[in-house]
Amino acid sequence: MQKLMVTGGAGFIGSNFVRHVLRTYPDVHVLVYDKMTYAGNLDNLKDVAEDYAERYSFERGDIADAARVDEVMQQCRIDTIVNFAAETHVDRSLMGADSFIRTDVFGTYVLLEAAKTYDIERYHQVSTDEVYGQVLEGASLETDPLHTRSPYSASKAGGDLMCIAYHESFGLPVTITRGSNNIGPYQYPEKVVPLFVTNAIDDLPLPLYGDGRQMRDYQYVLDHCEGIDVVLHKGQPGEIYNVGTEVETENIVMTHAILDLLGKPYSLIQPVTDRPGHDRRYSIHCAKLRALGWRSRHTFEQAIEKTVRWYVENEWWWRKIKNGEYIEYYRKQYAGRGI
Ligand code: NAD
Ligand code: DAU
Numbered sequence: 001m002q003k004l005m006v007t008g009g010a011g012f013i014g015s016n017f018v019r020h021v022l023r024t025y026p027d028v029h030v031l032v033y034d035k036m037t038y039a040g041n042l043d044n045l046k047d048v049a050e051d052y053a054e055r056y057s058f059e060r061g062d063i064a065d066a067a068r069v070d071e072v073m074q075q076c077r078i079d080t081i082v083n084f085a086a087e088t089h090v091d092r093s094l095m096g097a098d099s100f101i102r103t104d105v106f107g108t109y110v111l112l113e114a115a116k117t118y119d120i121e122r123y124h125q126v127s128t129d130e131v132y133g134q135v136l137e138g139a140s141l142e143t144d145p146l147h148t149r150s151p152y153s154a155s156k157a158g159g160d161l162m163c164i165a166y167h168e169s170f171g172l173p174v175t176i177t178r179g180s181n182n183i184g185p186y187q188y189p190e191k192v193v194p195l196f197v198t199n200a201i202d203d204l205p206l207p208l209y210g211d212g213r214q215m216r217d218y219q220y221v222l223d224h225c226e227g228i229d230v231v232l233h234k235g236q237p238g239e240i241y242n243v244g245t246e247v248e249t250e251n252i253v254m255t256h257a258i259l260d261l262l263g264k265p266y267s268l269i270q271p272v273t274d275r276p277g278h279d280r281r282y283s284i285h286c287a288k289l290r291a292l293g294w295r296s297r298h299t300f301e302q303a304i305e306k307t308v309r310w311y312v313e314n315e316w317w318w319r320k321i322k323n324g325e326y327i328e329y330y331r332k333q334y335a336g337r338g339i
Contacts, residue, residue: 001121001232003029005078007063007111008085010034012187013126013179015044017082017225022052024229029055031076033069035062035103038325039088043317044186063107069114082124082228083111086159089190090130090152091333094276097151104155105162112166112174123163124232125176129217129244131157132178134279141285142178142240149277164238173237177228180244180284183303184221185310189318190329193218193304196255197311198318200264207339210274212252215281217244220303223296230294242284245296254304261308272337 004021008014009032018030030052034040042049048056057076061068063085072078085107087093087100108125115123132140133147146161148154166172183193196206227243235241252269259266286296298306311318 001025001028001080003031003076003078004080004082005031005033005072005076007033007081007083010036010040010042010044011084011088012039012044013182013221013224014084015048015186016184016221017084017228018045018056019048020222020225020229022048022055031072031078032056032058033061033063033072034058034085036060037087039188041186041321043320063111064102066110066113069110070117073114073118078118079121080124080232081111081115081120082126082232083108084126086156087152090150091190091275092329093150093152093155095332097155100151100155101158105158108159109162112162112172116166116170116172121173122232122237123172123174124228125159125163125174126228127160127176127178128153128156129178129180129242129282129284130279131160132282132284135281135283139246139283139285140242142242142288149279167238175231175235175237176240177231178240178242178284179224179227180217180219180282182221182224183218183307185307185314186317189321189326192251193254193258193307194311194318196258197262197308198322200259200262200268201312203264203268205270205339206255206268207270207272207334207337208251208255209272209278212255212271213250214278215248215250215283217246217248217282217284218254218300218303219243219245219296220298220306223298227289227294230289230292234292241289242286243289244284244286245300246284246286247300248281248283249300257301257304258308261305262312270338272334272339
C-alpha cells in the first residue's frame with residue numbers, strides 16, 4: 001500500500017481514517033476522492049491538508065462516474081482503494097432511496113471495475129452491521145445471511161454482494177468490514193449522538209424515537225479505523241470482518257449519558273414517533289478481527305465522554321453546518337413529531 005485512494009474521505013469516518021493512515025504510515029500517499037454531498041466537508045480534513053501537504057491530495061468526483069474514476073486511477077497510479085463513499089443516513093433513505101442505490105450499489109460496482117482494470121493490490125469495502133438486519137437475540141457472525149430492512153441497509157448489502165462477486169468471479173483481492181455505530185469527531189449532526197449533543201448544548205429538545213429502548217453498539221471512530229487498517233494489512237482477500245465493541249447500549253441510556261456529561265436536565269428528552277421499520281437491536285461477534293490482533297480500545301463510557309468533549313470544544317465545526325440544507329432536512333424529518 002503506497003498510493004491509497006480513500007473514497008468518501010471527506011465524510012465522518014473517512015476523514016478520521018485518512019488522519020490515522022497519514023500519522024501511522026510515513027510512506028503512504030493518500031488521495032481523497034469525494035463527491036462532496038451534504039455530508040462531505042473539507043473542514044474535516046483542514047488539519048490534514050496543513051500537516052501532510054506532501055502526502056495528501058484531494059479530487060472532487062462521484063464514485064458512480066466511471067470516466068472520472070478511471071482518469072483519477074490512471075493519473076495517480078492508485079494501488080489500494082478503501083471505499084467509505086456512501087449515502088449513510090437511514091432516515092434519509094426512508095425519504096428517497098435513489099441516491100442510495102446509485103452510490104452504495106452502482107458506485108461500488110464502478111470502483112470494483114476500476115480496481116479490476118488497474119489490477120490493484122487491495123479493494124476494501126467499508127460496510128455496516130445493518131446488513132444482518134435486526135438481531136433480537138445472540139449476535140451476528142460474518143457468515144450469517146443478510147436480512148436488510150431499510151433502503152439504506154439494502155443498498156449497503158447490494159454493495160457487499162457485488163464485492164464478493166468480484167472476488168469469486170475475477171479473483172479481485174477484496175476485503176469487507178462491517179462496523180457498528182461510530183461516534184466521535186466530525187460526525188454530521190443528523191446522526192443521533194452529534195444531534196443530541198449539539199441540541200443539548202443549545203437547550204433544544206432531543207427527539208428520541210419510540211420507547212428509546214433500541215440497542216446499538218456505539219464504538220469510538222478511531223477503533224473502527226484501526227480495525228480497517230488491521231484488515232488492510234492482515235486480512236485475507238475474500239473475507240469479511242465485523243468491527244465493534246460487542247457491548248450494546250439502549251438509546252435512552254446513551255441519551256442520559258450525554259445529558260449527564262453536559263449537566264443538562266432529562267426534561268430535554270422529547271419522545272417522538274418511531275422510525276418506520278426501526279431495527280430494534282444490532283449485535284456482532286468480532287472474534288475474527290481480534291484473531292488478527294485488533295482490540296477495541298474505548299468502552300462506551302470513554303467513547304461518549306471523548307465525543308461530547310469534542311463537540312463542546314469544536315463549536316466552530318458544527319455551528320456552520322446547522323443551517324441551510326441541515327435546517328431544511330431537520331424540519332422535514334421532525335415536523336409533526338412534536339419538535
Ligand atoms: P458520511 O455520511 O459522514 O460521509 C460519506 C462521504 O461520502 C461524504 O464525504 C460524501 O460526500 C461522500 N460521498 C457520498 N456519495 C458519494 C459519491 N457518489 N461519490 C463520492 N463520494 C461520495 O458517512 P460515514 O458515517 O463516515 O460512513 C462512511 C462509510 O462507513 C459508509 O460506507 C457507511 O455505510 C459506513 N459505516 C458507517 C457507520 C456509522 O456509524 N457512521 C458504521 C458502519 C459503517
Ligand atoms: O450500525 C451502523 C450504522 O449506524 C451505519 O451503517 C449508519 O450509516 C449509521 O447512520 C448508523 O445507523 P443508525 O440508524 O443506527 O444511526 P442513527 O444515528 O440514525 O440512529 C441511532 C439510533 O438512535 C437508532 O436506534 C435510531 C435512534 N434515533 C436516531 C435519530 C436520528 C433517535 O432516537 N432519534 C433521532 O433523532
